[in-house]
Amino acid sequence: MRKLRADTLFFLLVTALLGLANFxxxxxxxxxxxxxxxxxxxxxxxxxxxxxxxxxxxxxxxxxxxxxFRESIVKAGREIAQAFSFLSPGVSLTAGYEELPAPPEQEKEPPAEEPREMEKPPDDAPLLPEMDDGDDQNVGYWLVVEGRAVQLFKFDKDSFNYYADVLNRYQAELGRGVKIYSLIAPSNSEFVQLKRYSGITDSQNEALNYLKRRLAPGILSINAYDALNSHAGEYLYFRTDHHWTALGAYYAYCAFIEAAGEPPVPLERYRRVDLEGFLGSSYTKTLDKSLEENPDTLSLYLPFTEHEFTVYYAAEGRRSKVIDLQYAESKTDKYLVFISSGGGTWGVIKTEVKNGKRILVLKDSFGNALVPFLLPHYEEIYIVDSRFYSAAAAGKDILQFIRDNRINEVLFVNYMENVNWRKFMEGVQALLGG
Amino acid sequence: MVFSSLYFLCVFLPLNLLLYYLIKNRTYRNWLLIITSLFFYAWGEPVWVALLIFSTLFDYVNARVAGKNRDNWKGRAAVALSITGNLLILGFFKYAGFIAENLNSLLGAGLGVTAFGLPIGISFYTFQTISYVVDVYRGETEAQQSFPRLLLFVSLFHQLVAGPIVRYSDIAREIEARVETPAQFNYGVSRFIMGLGKKVLIANTAGKLSESFLGTDYSRLPVTGAWLGIFLFALQIYFDFSGYSDMAIGLGKMFGFTYKENFNYPYISRSAAEFWRRWHISLGSFFRDYVYIPLGGNRRRYLLNLLVVWSLTGLWHGAGWNFVIWGLYYFVLIFVEKKLLLRVFEKLPSIVSRIYLWVAVLVGWVFFYHLDLGEALQFLGIMFGVKAAAFSGPEVAIHFLSNAVFLAVAAICCTPVTRFIGERSKRLFPEKQGGAAFLAGKVLPPLAGAAVLVLSIIFLVGQSYNPFLYFRF
Structure with missing residues (x-):
């Protein structure tokens, strides 16, 4: 042993000790x-x-x-790697390269086996809830510039054509009695001043204008882009998460409700609660140090309208909260406070507003932050997420669902990246059945 | 299992070394290596481990027949049987689909395509056993009388799955009587760490970065993006393959075996011919000794021999026309070099031939990477400005700047820099000159080794980081 060199001994020691520790x-x-x-x-x-x-x-x-010690080692590795990119301070590109997660198969029973770690449902619950953790595809580029993660947009014309086809089909099936609105949430890359990096991301505004021409005349396209852009300096998007903030969602809501012919409720009417220390999806994706040092604050606007929110897991309804503070403590999942994660087969909010207006919000997770602002305007707000709704679980396809609940407005709220992802919209199409 | 996996590094190897050095008896040590090697192979190929054993048995018999009948037809028949048998096995697993596909499209024959996956390492061990039988017939080595010892040669986990293609004659003596020394062990460990670092720190990083350019939507790819992408691929394939060879050589040394070098800084070459004398040496020498020279070498039908060797070299790398084209591309280059270019280069400064080699090799990798010829040609076009989206773009700039340190370090590691530093420091600090010499000779290399090991493990764990943001799907 004496003739073995120091690095040889170190090698034997490290590998054997790690093996033993794991054992x-x-x-x-x-x-x-x-x-x-x-x-x-x-x-x-x-x-x-x-x-x-x-x-x-x-x-x-x-x-x-x-x-x-896997998570600590992973983080140490990222820090080492980032330390070596000192030539471009503040800017780094992280490519997502995993395979696409598949949307749930529509005909299958809702997932019942997967135990949920964060919140144990009551023991007698027949089905476990699905949870809306996010939505977009798990690939693409995250650009981290000056402590802010930006998901880059690559315009895919075919996917936008497909989105229009799907919505047009909804309109054809539902006829004149149901108003259809299309609201697409831009991704934050559109609002970050990328100065030196212009051209790295495609224009979402052009994509939206392109789409507008392809939607059937009866479908009202809400320009969330302009609504957000006129407030460009404000805290519209998280730095460490790809979602918009409640404020960003509020401006989109204003654009929608004005288009629907009603004045928006001023933000001052709501009581605001701030949750600090939020490190969201873009952080977990990139593990960027500058993001970790610069966490987000998630602001909530508590609804003042009397209401009752029920989430259905297949046929079983469960009372739920529009602003669900059980997620407030989580570091990376704070966004789930909006409509209590947005999961379940479907949900309904019944309010004190007895005006006969019933809306279906067909949404991904971007809709979650927007729904709470609709309470003062509707008697009933139905919430369906195309990834979790299935005719098998709900007992009917979405058309029957709309008819049975005498819904008179349908609002599609989807993230730009999901519209840009054909597979996601195939899930929305599949809700129509046959 | 691969060498650059945590399970190999933290469980298989330490346990293997521990048991090996607890046992003192040579025969038992060999048996331990056979059993652990077969386990290692079965880890990836639980079924085809049987094929490996069968193939060894087949050539065990062939070699014994060939060894006893060097001057009559029986010997020749045994060699012929061995070559046919091995090529049939290789052909069946590796090329059946390719052949059927081409026959179908050529003749419209509705041949079914076999669905067997390619057993790991089959391209390497079939060549090893062929060379063994031929060498025995030629009288260059004696036939192994013990089947377990031959099985040890074929199955040794160090070189089984990714080479180098070890000749039996090179390790015949070591199988029976090798001496494991601490000096060899030290060398083996530091060589293994070096290979691990090459694979984990450089090859994997380059591979991940190259994905931003290669296999993307080429209608958006700028000229600089194409060059950076294929350069990253060149780094990836070199450090991956030579790192694996380093690890194999290092592991061999830990157990007392000496394998020949497989790479000799190919990217510092000044011609394609030199490149191939430095790249995957064990494959090049196999084709030289068992195909090119038997066909007549330089003396007879030179051009045809060259053509055959380079088509086979291409085809060996994969069952696809792109690999054949890649091989033929080198055939053309080497031929033109011999007839013209080398004489021209002699008169020019060396930088010209070095640039020529880099461009030539990068163009070659374009064919190697793209299984689809149309894509390869499109990519090649972009490299030279044909139908490129732009000359450069911010994405390329960000990638280049963010990874400039990595690119520089990787490029330096393509050259014999450590050897250079070692020689310089020896000259600067002749032995017994106190502190500085001690530092350069005895302290820095182990420290560097330890650092590379720690970094490699950190990066290996990091590669299992797979943030799946939406696990509810």
């Missing part, structure tokens, strides 16, 4: 809050899995996924 560490984590995903579980042994090679492969994934 002794029996309490393996199942979920990574940082990555917002469940970690690979120890694979079940079966002869079939052994012979087709998946057993060893899964075991290796499990081993590295549950490696001791």
């Amino acid at each position: 002794l560490n029996v309490e393996k984590p199942a979920v990574s809050e940082l990555e917002q995903r469940s970690l690979a579980a120890r694979p079940e042994f079966s002869v079939q899995a052994l012979f087709n090679g998946t057993y060893f492969k899964d075991y290796e994934n499990y081993y590295s996924d549950t490696f001791i």
Whole structure:
């Protein structure tokens, strides 16, 4: 042993000790809050899995996924990597390269097996809730510039054509009795001054103008872009999360409600609550140090309208909160406070406003922050997320759902990146059934 | 299992070393290596481990027949049987789909395409056993009388899955009587760490960065983006492959085996011919010794021999026309170099031939990367300004600036810089000159090794970071 060099001994020691530490560490984590995903579980042994090679492969994934001190090591690695990019202070590009998560299959039963880590439902609950953690595809570029993450937009014409086709079909099916509004939430790259980097992201305004020409005349296109752009200096988007803030959603709501012919409720009427220390999806995606040092504040505007909010998991309804503070403590999931994560097969808010107006908000997670502002205007607000609604779970397709509830307005609220992603809109199309 | 996996690094290797050095008896040590190597192979190919054993048995018999009958037809028949058998196995697993596809499109024959995946390492071990049987027949080495010892040669996990293509004659003596020394072990560990660093720190990083350019929507790709992308791919493939060879050589040394070098700084070459003397040396020498020279070498049908060798070299890398074109591309380059270019380069400053080599190799990688010929040609066009979206763009600039340090370090690592520093420091600080010499000779290399190891493990763990923002899908 004396003739072994120091680095040889170091090598043997480090590898063996890490191996031993992993062996002794029996309490393996199942979920990574940082990555917002469940970690690979120890694979079940079966002869079939052994012979087709998946057993060893899964075991290796499990081993590295549950490696001791993994999250600290991951963060240290990012910091080292970032320390080496000092030539371009404040700017870095992170490419997402994972496979697309598939939208849920519409015909399947709502997911019942996946246990939820954050909030245990009552023991007698027959079905576990789905949760709306976000929406867009998991690829693309995040540009971090001056402590702010920006998701870059690459205009895909075919997807926009498809979005128009889907909405036009809704209109054709629903006829004149139901008003249809299309509201697309721009991604924040449009409002960050990218000076040196112009050309790196495509113009979303042009994409929206392109879309407007393709929507059937009866569909009212709400220009959220202009509404937000006229307040460009304000806190419209989070720096560390791809969503808009409640303020950003409020300006989009103003544009919508004015188009629908009503004056918006002034923001001052709401009582504001601030939640500090929010590090959202863009942070978990990039693990950028400048984002971590610059967390967001999530502001809430508490509704003043009397209401009752029920979320249905298949046929089972559960009382819920429009502003659900059980998520306020989470570091990375604070956005779920809006309409209590926005999950479930569908939801309905019944208000004290007895004006006979019933709206369906067909939305992704960008709709979550907008819905609370609709309370003063509607008697009933139905909420459907195309990823969680299915005819099998709800007992009817979306057209029947609209007819049965005598809904007279449908508002589509989707994130620009989802409109730009055909697979997502296929889910919206699938709601129509047959 | 691959060497650059945490399970290999923290479980398989330490346990293997521990058991190996607890055992003192040579035969048991060999048995341990056989068992762990087969386990290592079965980890990735639980079924085809049987094929590996069968293939070894097949050539065990062939070599014994060939060894006893060097001067008669039986020997020749054994060699022929070995070559046919191995090429049939390789052909069946690697090329059946390719051949069927081409026959179908050529003749309209409705041949079914086999759905077997390619067993790991098959391209390497079939070549190793072919060379073994041929060498025995040629009398360059004796046939191995013990089957387990031959199985050890074929299955040794160091070189089984990704080379180098080790010749039996090179390690025949070491299988039976090798001496493991601390000096060798030290060298083995630092060589392994170096390979690990090449793979994890450089190749994987370059690979991830290249994805921003390669395989993207080429109608948006600017000229500089194409060059940066293919340069990153060149880094990735070199550091990946040579890193793997380094790890194999290092592992061999830890267990007392000496494998020949497989790479010799190919990117500092000044011609394509030199490049191939420095790139994947064990493959080049295989084709030289077992194809090119038997066909007649330089003396007879030179051009045809060259053509055959380069088509095969291309095809060996994958069952696709792009690989054939890639091989033929080198055939043309090497031919033109021999007839003309080398003489021209002699009269010019060396920078010209170096630039020529880089451009030539990068163009080659375009064909290597793109399985689809149309895409390859489109990409090549963009590199030279044909139908490029622009000359440059902010995305390229950001990537280039953010990774300038990485690119510089990687480019420097393509050159024999450590050797250069080592020689310089020896000259600057002759032995026994106190502090500075001690620092340069005894302190810095181990420190560098330890740092690379720690960084590699950190990055390996980091590569399992897979933020799946929306796990509710």
